[in-house]
Amino acid sequence: MNIAGKKIHVISLGCARNVVDSEKILGDALAAGAKRADLDQAQAVILNTCGFTEEAKRESLQAMEELVERKRAGRLPALFVVGCLVQRYGRELRRHFPHVDGFGGLADFKTVFSDGARLTPAHTAYVKICEGCANPCTYCAIPSIKGPLQSRPEAQVLDEVRALEARGVKEINIVGQDITLYGSERDTRRRASPLARLIKKILKNSRIPWIRLLYLHPRRMTDELIDLIASQPRVCSYVDVPLQHVSDRVLRAMGRGMDHRAVRALVEKLRRRIPAVALRTAFIVGFPGETKQEFRELCGAVTHLRFDRMGVFMYSREEGTRAYGLRPQIASRVKRERRDHLMRLQADVSRKNLREDVGRCLDVLIEAPGPRPGVFVGRSYKDAPEVDGTVRVRAQAKLCPGDIVRCRITSSATYDLSGELVR
Secondary structure, X not given: OOOOOOEEEEEEOOOHHHHHHHHHHHHHHHHOOOEEOOHHHOOEEEEEEOOOOHHHHHHHHHHHHHHHHXXXXXXXXXXXXXXXXXXXXXXXXXXXXXXOOEXXXXXXXXXXXXXXXXOOOOOEEEEEOEEOOOOOOXXXXXXXXXXXXXXXXXXXXXXXXXXXXXXXXXXXXXXXXXXXHOOOOOOOOOOXXXXXXXXXXXXXXXXXXXXXXXXXXXXXXXXXXXXXXXXXXXXXXXXXXXXXXXXXXXXXXXXXXXXXXXXXXXXXXXXXHOOOOEEEEEEEEOOOOOOHHHHHHHHHHHHHHOOOEEEEEEOOOOOOOOOOOOOOOOOHHHHHHHHHHHHHHHHHHHHHHHHOOOOOEEEEEEEEEOOOOOEEEEEEOOOOOOOOOOEEEEOOOOOOOOOEEEEEEEEEOOOOEEEEEOO
């Protein structure tokens, strides 16, 4: 299809890394002469899918079915489907969705590292610094989908950061499947952290006020990296370390390279070394063979370690992974019950944590006008875009998206804060 002059709409599913890929796709389309449009006005839709877990696959398939139905009803002239799901199941998708005009895997937009059009708000952006993964996690299909680790050249990252700063971006979120691996395939001596070196160069070459690091493997949280976060005010004191579990047997079966003592020691070190650190983590429940006692260990850790932010995922049995053949598999009902129970525990932890912020002053990045005049919605350094909470700010002054203001917290809820502008 010749897209020159066509109105297109891009839908991005899955994680922030997919957003970066979708921005590249959109940027290439605009460069080829296409025009951006809402779904109802689009002459062509590009759906970027996720195939990481069973839940993500269901979401992608449901989106495909809805768009195909729109196309069959004559409300969508053309539909193209790309991304991880196509990379894994392209042959089956082509057979089951004949109304789709074209499919493309990851190789069709491997130049994802060049600058594209932005799908995020003007004041915030994701910067992907590496693709693929070299971790031996037994449950993860990413290496087979995305391939081996490919780190982006420093100069290219710095060029993008400078371009984002020139556009007025106030927050960059450094992403990758595991950004602590950045540069490790080139720097075999590993005398220093290539990621820490890159962040130092970003700090030197830009004035962007908020730099957030996402997806840090706990085993590679080096002292150098911890000291950098602790000492640099522009690097958000926000550490996103997916721990996945705390049971020694489960961690070993997952291939995480840590035990429960190392997990707890890391959490204590991060809180000791980084003032006012916000800790986000993720856990997997229902890994093959997870016993009631091992799940109780996990519940105890959530209650005791009091993470500021937390996500819980049900184990997804993925073809091609080393964990695929492990027994016994946990029933879906049990996995859902364990996920829901863990999130109830975390809700209580979050309420108590946020209560401690009442009376404190926090810098808040304004995102949008609030539900009524004089109220604005923003995020503190403790909140990553899309996945964490918000701060509602009362202000007599007019605030705009991208403003960073000082706010005194006056009340808290389960996941969100409210406050007032400090003049």
